[in-house]
Amino acid sequence: MSQSLYHFHIIYFAFVFIFSKIGRIDTALASSSEKSLAAESVVRIDFSNPEEEGLAKEKDGEGEGFYAPPIEFLFRNPAIQANLSAGVDAINSSVDTLMDSIFYSIMNNDTNFHYNDFIWYNLNFRRRLFSTPSGYYVVVDRFQTGPVYNRVIWDYQNIPLTFGVNSAVEAMQIYIRTDGMRIAQDQELSTPRRLLNNWLGLVPALAGILPPSFNQNQLYDPLTEIETPFVIPLSVDKFYSMPIGSIRSYALNGGIRLSPDLGGLVDPVTLDLLARIGGIQERIPYAIFKRGEHRINVLRHGDHTAWVGVSDLNRMGQAIQPFIGQRYFILHGALAAEAWNHMWMWSGVPLNVLPLNIDLEQSLVKTFDQVYEYDLRNPAAQAAYEAAVTGDFLPSRQRFLDAKEKGLDTGVIFHFSRTQDRYETVGTNGPNVAVFKTQRERVLNSSEIEITDSDGKFHMLESALNVNDKKWNILVGDDETRSQQVVTMKVRRVINKDAKNQTDDFTYAFEPGPDPYRLTMTLSIQDKYVDTDNYNDYLEVLRYVTALPLAGLPHFSRLDAGREAAWRRRSYFVAPANQINIGHVPPTYLGRFGAEIAISLPASQIDRITSASDDAKWESFASAFEINASEWSSAAARRTFKFQSQWYKAFFAYPLRLINLRFAELDAVVEATNAIAALNHLRAVKEPLAKLEQFRSLFDTDHPLQIGRAILNLAELTKVPRKVTLSAQPQGNASAAIKATYGMINGKTYRGGPAFPGLDRYAKARAALAKFYLNQPRESVDRPRIQKIQVTSRKIPDSLRTIDHLSDAGSPTKSFDRKSKQAFITFRVDRLSIDSPIKVFVRIDEAGKLQLGKLTLVEKVIEVSPIESLSINRDFNSFEFYLTGPLSPLSNDKFDEAVNDGDDLSVTMAVSKDGAIWSDERTFSFALKGGRLYPVQ
Amino acid sequence: MLGSCEPTEDPLSAKGQQELGAAACLRGAVGAESTAFVEAPGDANWISYGSAYGGAFVRSWLSMHVLGRWRDIRSLSRKLEYSRSHFTDFAVLQIGNPAIDRYRVTAGRMRLPFGIDTSQAPQFYQDKENRGFWRSPTDGGYLTFDDLRRLRFDAGLAVSKISRLDPKSRQPHTDAAEKAISVRAALDVSALEGTRIVASVYGAEMGERRYGLGLINTNQKGDYTAFEFARRQIFSSGRLRPFEQLLRLAYTSAWQRNARWVMQFDDERLRFRRIVFDYERVILPHLNSKLAISYLRATDGSRVSRWAFTCGVETTL
Structure with missing residues (x-):
């Protein structure tokens, strides 16, 4: 019985194998008609942004x-x-x-x-x-x-x-x-x-x-x-x-x-x-x-x-x-x-x-x-x-x-x-x-x-x-x-009056001058993976912290409308037991995001803040913690049970800090009470060391952004230098238009108030010490920059005869049709003056096929020579090469098969003159089907 | 609608609202599988199975859903051994629509929401799974909050009469009622499109507790990957019995070129670790073939290990 069962299994396996071969031919024929995507013969990505140029220069000149x-x-x-x-x-x-x-x-x-x-x-x-x-x-x-x-x-x-x-x-x-x-x-x-x-x-x-x-x-x-x-x-x-x-x-x-x-x-x-x-x-x-x-x-x-x-x-x-x-x-x-x-x-x-x-x-x-x-x-x-x-x-x-x-x-x-x-x-x-x-x-x-x-x-x-x-x-x-x-x-150090010839018994006095002390607040955000939700949240944070409107920054719809409609169609009839398997449409992924904020408060503004009335201080803190200002802004309101009961919220929320959960609204009353007490003491004391102690009390907070905003609420904004610098690197499968718009915010700087003060002696010393810090090496060096990328479909030149031997009809990956078009890439690199070949790092992943992991098809550094006719200006050079096909320097079996199957491809590129100093990476996606280029949807 | 249950227009668009009135959706599958075990040829079996699903939408916010399943297992070497399993998986009324409404109520005969509980593995493989990780009293309902953005919560209560052996008469009686509640939360991780984290807890009056954590990913092409962890503890006569635990990794590829792959790995504490690879192919319209190879290693002390080969056909509607 068992022997006949094994025979049965073997025959069955053979039967299915034959069908699988027949099915492959059917599928190949059917695939030509799949997906009615709007064809594009050119995929263009322009990363140009004039504001980015000034970024490095500004960084060098200011002390914040x-x-x-x-x-x-x-x-x-x-x-x-x-x-x-x-x-x-x-x-x-x-x-x-x-x-x-x-x-x-x-x-x-x-x-x-x-x-x-x-x-x-x-x-x-x-x-x-x-x-x-x-x-x-x-x-x-x-x-x-x-x-x-x-x-x-x-x-x-x-x-x-x-x-x-x-x-x-x-x-x-x-x-x-x-x-x-x-x-x-x-x-x-x-x-x-x-x-x-x-x-x-x-x-x-x-x-x-x-x-x-x-x-x-x-x-x-x-x-x-x-x-x-x-x-x-x-x-x-x-x-x-x-x-x-x-x-x-x-x-x-x-x-x-x-x-x-x-x-x-x-x-x-x-x-x-x-x-x-x-x-x-x-x-x-x-x-x-x-x-x-x-x-x-x-x-x-x-x-x-x-x-x-x-x-x-x-x-x-x-x-x-x-x-x-x-x-x-x-x-x-x-x-x-x-x-x-x-x-x-x-x-x-x-x-x-x-x-x-x-x-x-x-x-x-x-x-x-x-x-x-x-x-x-x-x-x-x-x-x-x-x-x-x-x-x-x-x-x-x-x-x-x-x-x-x-x-x-x-x-x-x-x-x-x-x-x-x-x-x-x-x-x-x-x-x-x-x-x-x-x-x-x-x-x-x-x-x-x-x-x-x-x-x-x-x-x-x-x-x-x-x-x-x-x-x-x-x-x-x-x-x-x-x-x-x-x-x-x-x-400066001053010897205590009571000290008798003891030079180590000293205290401090402020140096004479207009600005003996200064408060600097900075915020740095680095996020490698930002979607539209994160982007909107970050913009809110930047506006909140700096009190700058940041007008002109682009707005992105949270979701791709087409995918949202498709999700509704798919979910409409789903049985209750299966609903857990269908996730929502995610917010559109934009790429990498970074922001650096600097705010500098001179002594005159700090004195103005400390000398504000108690009611004004409470009002500004209420506003910073997004609490109704009328509940805090008068002494009578602050004596009510409603106000006092807020201490209970803070008390019960305190243990949540053990698991790194903090809620500004719940902690507001504690934070405001401590900070206002510190501000009042700051006003009262005159000695530098005493002021230092009060500043330390002021800074002793779990909600530095809210405290910073409350301080800013009390200052004259027109006299406070503020600056936001943004960085953005578009990535992922968002549409080319979204990526181009997102890329445009890279290097944008928004300013408010007067200019920042220049580097003083102390700032110079800090900057020198910072040379040994992590974010300093190479950052200031002028690096090449990929400015424009254009992908077109192009035929193999007829004049080229030497590749015919590559044609092998028996191999699905190596065979190619001389008449079919291949992806051809042209790109411009700025801040690069060179006559010899440059090194180009190219990584190609399958886009969208596997979301949990990623499938890298090829990762290589190739050498590409500049196109002389397009490199008139000495500050930039243009380059080109076949991305796919037999003339592609990236060709390998896995990559060629993906191209032949018309898979969605994600390309990451960076360039270098010497292999040591590299440009930022640029990412774009495309699909090549039947010699036509399609943007990835 | 038969087989494919999906409106052609966006339900929120003007066209879609015109299109969607009362509607019904029917789906079903019937199949047979044969499995042979390398080390134990005598355990070879034949399974016939099927399922029928019907959904009726009176309005977009009011619908009824019924799913029935059967699975008959016959030993090929010892023909007398026969196992029949016919049951109603769920028969529920749903108020609210998953594509439109943030609050929904589901009630009827069902399992309480817990974990992911999805397997596309061959039937012989599914037959060995410990259903105790997902089973619940059958009559009940649950409330769903779905923000239609990234969060979903289910909270349910179910009751059912259970048979108990009367200590005096030694006869079963069904006076006792088991009550259970469960809470399940799902969070979509936008960083990886189509990824959802699912956390669940379950408690029954008679001393059963379950905790579950899962991760689901469905990519744009439709490849489905799920990881599920579930732990089940039973307090018996005030004492804690050894807990049961499942670690499952399941992958089901999208249908591409008329074929798909199914892979599932299960690690059930104190029972076994096993894995199955299943290749399914459309050989005729509505007729699929499947070939599977699986390996099981017992962890209950017996150290039994088994390779198994399965072939089968399935017709789907």
Whole structure:
């Protein structure tokens, strides 16, 4: 019986196979009539925008620039800084997300060599990738090694008290990478190295099928990460091996801590409940700590220019890191093998689920920064450089003085040195459920700063709030909003009257002048994936924060009307049980979006704000928190039960902050009360240090945008410089008209009020220090720019005879009809003066076929020569090549088959003169069916 | 309308409103499958199955929907073994239309909204699934809020008489009524078109609790991908029994060139892990063939592993 059943199956399979072949022929015939799309013979995309030109120039001239975090913050984690995690490594929080768990964690290796239970030696490699507004990625490879001592010295009532000491040597290399750079580098490498860089081809294969949040730059070139400790530029020769714009940083650090784990205070019933809900653990480690770091940063600023910065950091304080969560292993045991009585079983994919995850740290920080510049063509500078990178800056100082006082050409420039005493509060919280993560990092500090530059010594007081909100999901990656509020005060030191010959007993007085203090508020938004909903929300935020109308910005309909009508038709008759499978029409995807806002309030406006009446202040705060102003604007209204009852809302909403949920309306009364009290105190106090304390109180908020807007409501808008700069890169399958309109907002700048003040001495010092920050390398360099792209359908020239041998009727992918037209691309590149071929990065994905993943058909860097007849102007050049067909340099089986099938194709392009500095990427979509071009609908 | 139930015009357009009056939609399928197991030839079986759906729209906001299914399984080697399963999947009245109305009420004989509960796998594969992850008391209703933009909430209540064994007479009686509620939320992720996240909870008076999380993606060409996680816990006599858990990944391609692929992976805790690849092809109008290969590995301690081959035909209306 069973044998006949097998025969039956074999005959059946053969039968269906024959039908499948017949069906393929039918389908090929039918496909010619599918889709009645309106044909277009040309797909044109124009990225031109005159306003973008002025962007770089403006950035250089004004002092309100936005600064990314310094290098020492790159791996900042209060718990790690306080060495808390050494005692509670049940959950390794470096495994943040599912992508980290499955893929990226292979680049992060943490190995401990144990001497005994409480002494071990740690070896750590780690890679992090940061994105910049222009689309570049900054790769940070870090190596750290050192001994650790960690011992429970007392256990009182289930609360272990741990004592820990550690020290480490750290080396980092920080460099730029783009897809174009990666592919261009790949093509120049030997085959073994190329295979190693791409993990034997696995990484490109994964990139072709995984969601867009998968970034192969995270995994590309593991050898460079491994060589991190060996590339410290201690000699001039080694310096010249650094790519231009890259940074090498190395440090000695160490710390000591005393840490009780307060998790033992939690009652057994709660612990039992947590254990029953999926074995969830809890920890409440607390620590007092002291840490120090001595760091040297080397930046290759130009061909022969080196910047060397030294940074000393001394931090002392307390930290707590409560968390609730667990690490789960999915697909545990899905793979197993057994050989010679040895059983191996795959432990599965680790997934961290941390619904409650908070780090809090309070510390007193002393820092010292110093920056020198060296022209390494000068022998004197070479000697000074080689001493400086080993920590000896005395020769540099002498060479600088030689240049300044004796007029010698030493090639050494002293930028500044800065000492800073800072009181800092750092808080990070946000749930992480592996596929979705939100995180807020909030840093509040107040500092006394002494700066020495080439003109001498001066003092500043500064208080700042930095709030960084980041959201990540597995589908599209992260978006980030950073807001900063900084007040700077120009002061001078004065010896206290009561002090008797004690020069260290001093206070501060304002420098005489018109503008002794200034408040600067900045906001930066970076979102890689913006749809019409997000775009409208962002515009509302920009209008709200700046009080600028931003007239002239385009409006986009939320949905594509045709697709919405199709959705209604499809959904109308659907049975209730099946409705869950039919999602709504999504808002139209536009592309990448970025915005930078700067607002600068001079002292006169700050004084006006602080001296406003209480009623005016409450009214402006009510307006900022979108509450009816009449409910807050009079003293009588503020005495009513209705007003007072708002405290309950804030009280009950407070625990939601533990999971990173904050509601401005609910917290309004608390925020307004605190801020108005701080403003009133600001008015009352006159001493700089007292004002600094009140500014710190004012900045101590969870809703910086609302506080900023309330302050702006009280100011004279005509006297407050405000600016918004937008960046936009159209992507996706939206219509060409929508993409062109969206692309037009790139580089647009809106201004209000008077001009921003120029760079003062302090701003110049900050700008110099910021050269070592992440968003600085290469950003200021003039990069080529793809201005126009035109895709046409074109026949293979009749004169060309040499391709006939390619025609192979037996192969569906290689065969071609000489008469059929192919896609032909012409594009113009600005800011490029060149006579030789340029490098063009081209990636072609199937558009729309797989939405959950993406299917990359080809990814290549090709060389294309300029068209001489069209390149009259030396500032730009035009180029052309066949995108499809036998003359296409991109041709491969997979790509040719997709073209033959008339699939929708998404093309991404970038250009470079040398393979090192690349233009922004441009994306467009088209389909080629029967020799005619169609836009993707 | 027969087979394809879709108006030709946008229901909100003037033409569409004229077109849509009282309407009925009928759909059905009948098929047969034969499955052979490599390691256990004696378990080969033959399945005949079918379904019939009818929907009647009195007005755009008032409609009735009925779906009936049957599945008969016959062992090919031991002809006496026979399993019949005939049931009404749902028979409900719906007030409100999913394309137009934000609030809707659905009531009648049905399952409470929970999870995704969609499988296009061959019948022999579906037959082995643990329906306990989605089953509920049968008589009830649920309220739907759908913002017609990106959010959807369902909240339902259902009751049904259940048979219990009387401890004294040892006879079944149906006095007891099981009551259950469920809440399901769906959020469309605009970042990836056609992607929806579905979260559900379910609680029954007699001690059953279920939690579900799912992800659905339907791309522009119609390829359907679903991931479903469900956990079921039962409190029996005040004690917690070992929980049941399902991880499912299902993929159904759009019909292209008269063919489609179905792939489904299931990981059922303490039962098995299994996967099936199914190729379906239109061989004549309204007549499809299917070929499937599947693998199952038991995780209940028996360490049984089985390859199975299935072929079948199905006619659809």
